[in-house]
Amino acid sequence: MGEVGQFVQIDPIIHIGLIKQEVIKMTTGFFIALACILVFDGVVMAFFAWAVQAPRFARYRIRTPDRQRISTVRKAVNIGLNGVLALSFFAFVFTYFGGSLIVDQHLSVAVPGVLVFGEVLAALMLYDFMYYFLHRGMHHPMFMKHVHGVHHYVRFPTSAESIFLHPVENLAGLGLLCLAIAIVGPISPVSFLLVFFIHHVVNILVHSNLVLPHPVFKLFNFWALKHDIHHGKHLNRNYASIFPFWDQMFGTDA
Numbered sequence: 001m002g003e004v005g006q007f008v009q010i011d012p013i014i015h016i017g018l019i020k021q022e023v024i025k026m027t028t029g030f031f032i033a034l035a036c037i038l039v040f041d042g043v044v045m046a047f048f049a050w051a052v053q054a055p056r057f058a059r060y061r062i063r064t065p066d067r068q069r070i071s072t073v074r075k076a077v078n079i080g081l082n083g084v085l086a087l088s089f090f091a092f093v094f095t096y097f098g099g100s101l102i103v104d105q106h107l108s109v110a111v112p113g114v115l116v117f118g119e120v121l122a123a124l125m126l127y128d129f130m131y132y133f134l135h136r137g138m139h140h141p142m143f144m145k146h147v148h149g150v151h152h153y154v155r156f157p158t159s160a161e162s163i164f165l166h167p168v169e170n171l172a173g174l175g176l177l178c179l180a181i182a183i184v185g186p187i188s189p190v191s192f193l194l195v196f197f198i199h200h201v202v203n204i205l206v207h208s209n210l211v212l213p214h215p216v217f218k219l220f221n222f223w224a225l226k227h228d229i230h231h232g233k234h235l236n237r238n239y240a241s242i243f244p245f246w247d248q249m250f251g252t253d254a
Contacts, residue, residue: 030102030193033193034193037193038200040197041200041201041204044159044201044204044205045159045160045204046160047159048159048204048205048208048210049158049159049160051208051210052158052159052208052209057210060212060213061209061210061211062210062224062225062228063156063209063228063232064156069153069154069155070153070164075160075161075164078150078164079160079161079163079164081167082163082164082165082167082170083163085167085170085171086163086170086174089171089174089175093178097178097182099186100186101178101181101182101185101187101192102185102186102187102188102192103185103189111188111190111191115188115191116188116190116191116194119184119185119187119188119195120187120191120194120198123180123181123185123191123195124180124195124198124199124242124243125243126183126184127177127180127181127199127242128242128243128246129246130176130179131173131176131239131240131241132239132240132241132247132250134172134176135148135241136239136252139236139239146166147166147168147169148166148169150165150166150169151164151166151169152235154231155232156209156231156232157207157209157231158207158209159204159205159207161207162203162204163203177199181195198242202242203241205223205224206223206224206226206241207224207227208224209224209228210224211224211225223242226238226244226254227241229254230254233254234254236252237252237253237254238253238254239252
């Protein structure tokens, strides 16, 4: 009996230790995946920023940029600071509101594909719906002058200028993304990573100023053309970022 009692006292301690190790391991894996997405985003951004200037891709440009209205140094500083701001924002959100966004890693090891698809689609649709009104509101003369005008000062945006923003607009957009995820969720870590990936890649590609001929780029080309119209011809059209039917629904499609 004594040996049994001693075993019962030790086992919970060992069990708790194993749980802690597994949670730490999964948390580390999540952040490694997040870091890989950010590195991939950086590579995609750098490639398209180079491609739009490269002579071999000249025939694929939507528009040929004229003189630069903003110095290279100013662009680099703005983009760099907005990158740091975004990382700081997500660090804050994960620390204080992570449970509202992402379910416990232990419970989401095996997530059905249908559930992942549903969570990702719902979060992105809700985000884009809310972003439509945020973006449209940013075109009010007051906000355009003091906030959104920073982004539109770039008349021929490239992928690098996708985050050339006023910090208020940067935080507002990321805040909406997290709010949409919290309303739909909490969602699985896999779903969160996919939402994060799609959101960031789309934002880069819509500013690419390139239309590539291969069929695999058909959707990307559609996004780029739509957003170029917004930047170039019709500032009061094409407010949505991902789903065009929001603009079609509210009469702002072009």
